[in-house]
Amino acid sequence: xxxxxxxxxxxxxxxxxxxxxxxxxxxxxxxxxxxxxxxxxxxxxxxxxxxxxxxxxxxxxxxxxxxxxxxxxxxxxxxxxxxxxxxxxxxxxxxxxxxxxxxxxxxxxxxxxxxxxxxxxxxxxxxxxxxxxxxxxxxxxxxxxxxxxxxxxxxxxxxxxxxxxxxxxxxxxxxxxxxxxxxxxxxxxxxxxxxxxxxxxxxxxxxxxxxxxxxxxxxxxxxxxxxxxxxxxxxxxxxxxxxxxxxxxxxxxxxxxxxxxxxxxxxxxxxxxxxxxxxxxxxxxxxxxxxxxxxxxxxxxxxxxx
Amino acid sequence: xxxxxxxxxxxxxxxxxxxxxxxxxxxxxxxxxxxxxxxxxxxxxxxxxxxxxxxxxxxxxxxxxxxxxxxxxxxxxxxxxxxxxxxxxxxxxxxxxxxxxxxxxxxxxxxxxxxxxxxxxxxxxxxxxxxxxxxxxxxxxxxxxxxxxxxxxxxxxxxxxxxxxxxxxxxxxxxxxxxxxxxxxxxxxxxxxxxxxxxxxxxxxxxxxxxxxxxxxxxxxxxxxxxxxxxxxxxxxxxxxxxxxxxxxxxxxxxxxxxxxxxxxxxxxxxxxxxxxxxxxxxxxxxxxxxxxxxxxxxxxxxxxx
Numbered sequence: 001x002x003x004x005x006x007x008x009x010x011x012x013x014x015x016x017x018x019x020x021x022x023x024x025x026x027x028x029x030x031x032x033x034x035x036x037x038x039x040x041x042x043x044x045x046x047x048x049x050x051x052x053x054x055x056x057x058x059x060x061x062x063x064x065x066x067x068x069x070x071x072x073x074x075x076x077x078x079x080x081x082x083x084x085x086x087x088x089x090x091x092x093x094x095x096x097x098x099x100x101x102x103x104x105x106x107x108x109x110x111x112x113x114x115x116x117x118x119x120x121x122x123x124x125x126x127x128x129x130x131x132x133x134x135x136x137x138x139x140x141x142x143x144x145x146x147x148x149x150x151x152x153x154x155x156x157x158x159x160x161x162x163x164x165x166x167x168x169x170x171x172x173x174x175x176x177x178x179x180x181x182x183x184x185x186x187x188x189x190x191x192x193x194x195x196x197x198x199x200x201x202x203x204x205x206x207x208x209x210x211x212x213x214x215x216x217x218x219x220x221x222x223x224x225x226x227x228x229x230x231x232x233x234x235x236x237x238x239x240x241x242x243x244x245x246x247x248x249x250x251x252x253x254x255x256x257x258x259x260x261x262x263x264x265x266x267x268x269x270x271x272x273x274x275x276x277x278x279x280x281x282x283x284x285x286x287x288x289x290x291x292x293x294x295x296x297x298x299x300x301x302x303x304x305x306x
Numbered sequence: 307x308x309x310x311x312x313x314x315x316x317x318x319x320x321x322x323x324x325x326x327x328x329x330x331x332x333x334x335x336x337x338x339x340x341x342x343x344x345x346x347x348x349x350x351x352x353x354x355x356x357x358x359x360x361x362x363x364x365x366x367x368x369x370x371x372x373x374x375x376x377x378x379x380x381x382x383x384x385x386x387x388x389x390x391x392x393x394x395x396x397x398x399x400x401x402x403x404x405x406x407x408x409x410x411x412x413x414x415x416x417x418x419x420x421x422x423x424x425x426x427x428x429x430x431x432x433x434x435x436x437x438x439x440x441x442x443x444x445x446x447x448x449x450x451x452x453x454x455x456x457x458x459x460x461x462x463x464x465x466x467x468x469x470x471x472x473x474x475x476x477x478x479x480x481x482x483x484x485x486x487x488x489x490x491x492x493x494x495x496x497x498x499x500x501x502x503x504x505x506x507x508x509x510x511x512x513x514x515x516x517x518x519x520x521x522x523x524x525x526x527x528x529x530x531x532x533x534x535x536x537x538x539x540x541x542x543x544x545x546x547x548x549x550x551x552x553x554x555x556x557x558x559x560x561x562x563x564x565x566x567x568x569x570x571x572x573x574x575x576x577x578x579x580x581x582x583x584x585x586x587x588x589x590x591x592x593x594x595x596x597x598x599x600x601x602x603x604x605x606x607x608x609x610x611x612x
Contacts, residue, residue, distance in 0.1 A: 017488070088488035182323070182394035184514075185532035208490070209515035212529070219608050223518070223527035226491035262611035302525050303609050305568035 002041035002066055003249045004113045005032045005242075006132045007122025007145075008102060009046040009070065012280060013082040016089060018231045024280035025056050027079060028122035028145065031235035034284045035242025035271045036120075037063040038292060039250040043113055045069035045132075047101040049076035059285055069113055076101035089230050090208065109135045118249035120241060121165070123147050126157035133164050141256070143167040143245050145237070151178050163195040166256075169203040169241045172212075188214035201261065203244065205237045213265050220262050223303065225273035225295060232279045239275040239284060243292075244268035263296075270295035308347035308372055309555045310419045311338045311548075312438045313428020313451075314408065315352040315376065318586060319388040322395060324537045330586040331362050333385060334428035334451065337541035340590045341548025341577045342426075343369040344598060345556040349419055351375035351438075353407040355382035365591050375419055382407035395536050396514065415441045424555035426547060427471070429453050432463035439470050447562070449473040449551055451543070457484050469501040472562075475509040475547045478518075494520035507567060509550065511543045519571050526568050529609065531579035531601060538585045545581040545590060549598075550574035569602075576601035 010027030014020060033044040043066040048056075052072070060067050077100035085092045107128055119136045121129040121144035129144055136142065142165040150158050151174060158178075162168050168175075168191060172184050179187035188202035192214070204212045208230075210223040247264040254260060270292045274283050316333030320326060339350040349372040354362075358378070366373050383406035391398045413434055425442045427435040427450035435450055442448065448471040456464050457480060464484075468474050474481075474497060478490050485493035494508035498520070510518045514536075516529040553570040560566060576598045580589050 088482060176394060183532075183534050183536065186534035189534070206515060209512060210527070210529070212532070214532075219532050220611070221516070221529035221532070221608055222611070223516070223529070226489075226518070226520075226525050226527070228487075228489050228492035228495065230489065259612060266611055300611065302527055303611075305526070305528070305572055305606065305609075306565060 001115060001117050002043045003036050003118045003120065003246060004043045004045060004069070004109070004116035004136070005029045005036065005120040005122060006045040006107050007032065007120075007124055008079050009044070009048050009052070010079040010081055011051070012234060013080070013096075014232055014234050014279060015084040016232050017085070017087050018229070019279065021279045025059055026081065026235060026280050028235070028238040030060070030281065031238035031275065031284075032120055032122055032242035032245075033060060033065045034063055034281055035239040035268075035275075036246030036249070037065050038243070038271065038287070038289055039246035039267070040118075042066065042246070043069050043116070045107060045109065045113060047071045047073050047076070047105045049073055049078040049101045052078045059281060062285070069110060073101040083234070085233065089233050107132050114138070117141070118245060120144070120245050121161070122238065126150050126154045126161050130157055130161045130164070133161055141166050141245070141248055143169055143241070145169050145241060146174065148174055148177060159194065162191065167201045167203060169244070170205065171237065172204045172206050175202065175204050184212060185214055185219060189216075192216055200256065203265070205240060207233075211240060211265060211269060213261055215258070215261075218258055220258070220265060222265050222269050222299065225269060225299060226302070227273060227277065230276045233276050234280065236272045236276050240268040240272040242268070243271035266296045266299050267292065269299060307421060307423050308349040309342050309424045309426065309552060310349045310351060310375070310415070310422040310442070311335045311342065311426040311428055312351040312413050313338065313426075313430055314385050315350070315354050315358070316385040316387055317357070318540060319386070319402075320538055320540050320585060321390040322538050323391070323393050324535070325585065327585045331365055332387065332541060332586055334541070334544040336366070336587065337544035337581065337590075338426055338428055338548035338551075339366060339371045340369055340587055341545040341574075341581075342552030342555070343371050344549070344577065344593070344595055345552035345573070346424075348372065348552070349375050349422070351413060351415065351419060353377040353379050353382070353411045355379055355384040355407045358384045365587060368591070375416060379407040389540070391539065395539050413438050420444070423447070424551060426450070426551050427467070428544065432456050432460045432467050436463055436467045436470070439467055447472050447551070447554055449475055449547070451475050451547060452480065454480055454483055465500065468497065473507045473509060475550070476511065477543065478510045478512050481508065481510050490518060491520055491525060495522070498522055506562065509571070511546060513539075517546060517571060517575060519567055521564070521567075524564055526564070526571060528571050528575050528605065531575060531605060532608070533579060533583065536582045539582050540586065542578045542582050546574040546578040548574070549577035572602045572605050573598065575605060
């Protein structure tokens with residue numbers, strides 16, 4: 001059964017110190033799906049407008065992603081984001097956001113999607129995430145991402161849906177904000193304490209510094225793969241999540257041991273490092289599995305000490 | 307032969323969300339010396355005023371640090387720094403700096419100090435660092451730290467002294483500024499390219515995210531030890547440097563292999579994590595070697611994946 005991801009499918013206009021693109025395929029669900037597709041079958045669910053055509057679908061289909069859950073809204077326009085990054089790519093300014101078809105998106109999963117055993121709720125309004133979560137009655141592993149906007153404006157729903165998934169995957173700044181704690185590990189443990197039954201893990205995405213995995217009794221940290229040039233960080237976090245969740249999905253009947261989760265972190269890290277060396281989906285769209293495997297080996301070499 | 311560290315010996319006034327101290331022992335050379343003292347003999351060199359007394363010296367002497375190189379300036383006042391940290395301890399504001407005896411400091415090493423085989427030039431004006439570097443004619447390993455002020459105001463001297471040491475140990479923001487490159491690894495490789503004979507390694511201190519070691523053909527990254535509460539980050543970077551350089555110093559005749567350098571990174575990381583859980587030197591002053599060893603084991607456990 002494929003991994004189902006529900007979230008934004010977008011056109012992005014991005015300017016970085018290394019160039020710009022006026023309109024390219026983007027969106028959290030797209031980056032996630034491409035990354036996860038290296039490990040398992042993936043079904044993408046989200047709305048697009050009439051401006052979304054065969055060229056965009058082809059990028060997904062070439063990676064065997066099931067696009068039947070993409071909702072084409074007649075007369076609608078696809079979600080659009082325009083942003084510009086600062087010189088060191090650690091700051092970015094949103095210059096324009098046009099929700100388009102996302103404004104009235106009410107996710108309704110197909111019978112097949114409801115049976116998914118692995119689900120990723122990309123960053124959308126928490127009530128929509130809750131609705132998707134409730135439709136999936138057969139999950140083995142569910143994870144979600146969110147953002148500062150929802151922590152500010154829809155905290156109650158957000159906490160509710162966090163307590164109904166196995167894993168929260170967020171930036172460290174968002175994690176601190178969510179828990180009201182300055183320490184990443186302290187904030188993660190706080191979130192894990194909210195539910196006795198769910199919430200096995202929190203992943204803090206640390207941007208160029210890597211990612212940390214916090215469970216009730218464990219901690220694991222992995223650096224980002226070192227790159228001399230980052231061209232466009234857009235979607236790196238979603239790629240990470242796609243690699244992480246996709247790897248877990250592919251392990252089918254295996255228990256979610258620390259060993260398995262750590263390896264998933266390494267695969268997420270490896271894919272994200274390819275994402276950022278070109279604009280948008282350009283590099284990941286032509287990535288090969290052996291390149292990912294090699295990078296995981298490199299990451300192990302770069303972190304081991306005796 | 308002891309490790310010699312030349313740099314600031316200070317009184318700090320620090321306010322953090324967890325409390326404040328109006329006047330406590332501080333300064334880069336002090337934090338470095340205390341950390342390095344767990345591995346090797348240490349000699350500290352720097353000026354103090356008449357306000358610097360037995361109580362402060364006792365903190366150093368209890369760790370068997372050679373204080374004969376501390377220059378007591380008659381009528382002078384010890385370097386003073388006052389700062390306040392923001393809620394997540396990642397931002398800090400300098401509220402007052404009084405150079406005092408540091409204003410006219412001209413480091414003149416004793417004959418014994420000149421023979422040191424390991425020297426650390428803590429963050430002081432680069433021309434003074436150059437002067438110290440030239441006085442030490444017998445070094446096996448020399449390292450230095452610096453800051454944004456000197457990159458802005460004394461770049462030429464700074465580059466000169468960097469090219470005469472084996473290892474540069476700086477914050478990542480300073481490294482980027484120094485090399486004019488956004489990527490940490492790119493900036494480090496740039497600095498390493500400045501000298502053909504020296505400059506074996508660059509260590510980028512990443513604050514709460516850990517540290518990275520970059521050599522001409524290698525890369526190693528280690529996260530900070532995860533802490534639920536950080537009380538006072540002052541001196542953490544100097545503690546790290548003290549553990550790192552001290553560990554290297556203690557290895558005497560062993561070649562500086564990647565294995566040795568990585569282990570040194572782990573020891574620096576371990577000691578820095580103790581420094582930040584109390585104010586100033588309070589925690590490290592009563593630290594025990596077995597606690598450091600245990601933390602290195604923990605760090606290995608928290609970073610390993612297969």
